[in-house]
Amino acid sequence: MSVRQSLLAILNQGPCYGYQLRAEFDRRTGSTWPLNVGQIYNTLDRLERDGLVQKASADKDSADAESHNTFEITAAGRLEVAHWLDSPVVRTTATRDELAIKLAIAVTLPGVDIAHVIQVQRTATFRTLQELTRTKNATDNPESAEQLAWLLVVDSLIFAAEAEARWLDHCENRLARALAAGTATPLPLSTDVPKRGRPTKARA
DSSP states (O other): OOHHHHHHHHHTTSOBOHHHHHHHHHHHHTTSSOOOHHHHHHHHHHHHHTTSEEEOOGGGSOGGGGTSOOEEEOHHHHHHHHHHHTSOOOOOSSOOOHHHHHHHHHTTSTTOOHHHHHHHHHHHHHHHHHHHHHHHHHTOSOOSHHHHHHHHHHHHHHHHHHHHHHHHHHHHHHHHHHHHHTOOOOOOOOOSOOOSSOOOOOOO
16 A cells, blocks of 8 residues: 555645644545554655655645644645556565465474464454445445545455455365375475575566
8 A cells, every 4th residue: 555645645635734644544545544643744754855745835724834744745746646546556476465474384384283274364354354244234325435435445355355265265275285295294494504695586
């Protein structure tokens, strides 16, 4: 998720200060990805450094200007927002998904019941899916842009949970095949001396 572009897009509607930006971000995303004010002001500092926002003039601000640093978007910032909205989100090929890494590590360790690990996760995933579905059904006919935005986020989380459940089924089937073939054996610690520097990328 791009906090940088999201905050810029909100500022494209008008000047805001940190707490105001946090409230607007929460309102538009259903508080799905809570941001702290420190994170927002750090992002604003970088946006100002890059010439995408600037501190608003005192005559443009409300009374809040007396106690808050209010920021407004620049022409370059507006171009950045337009480019963001007109560009696809590029998914990186290198996964940093915590669950995928957890299962990858667990399957290489001795004495770990990987089937149990998968089942525990599946239970949690289905619980999350049920909660999200109940939440969606409670407000499935949006009456405002705010509700529509929130439902789009909830829909995304539902699809992600459904995909995770299918992936866990796939992992369980793959594990069963590996156990039958005798290839699901733990990895002992390597005795090789690691080379200094960053490891080379494994070939696909």
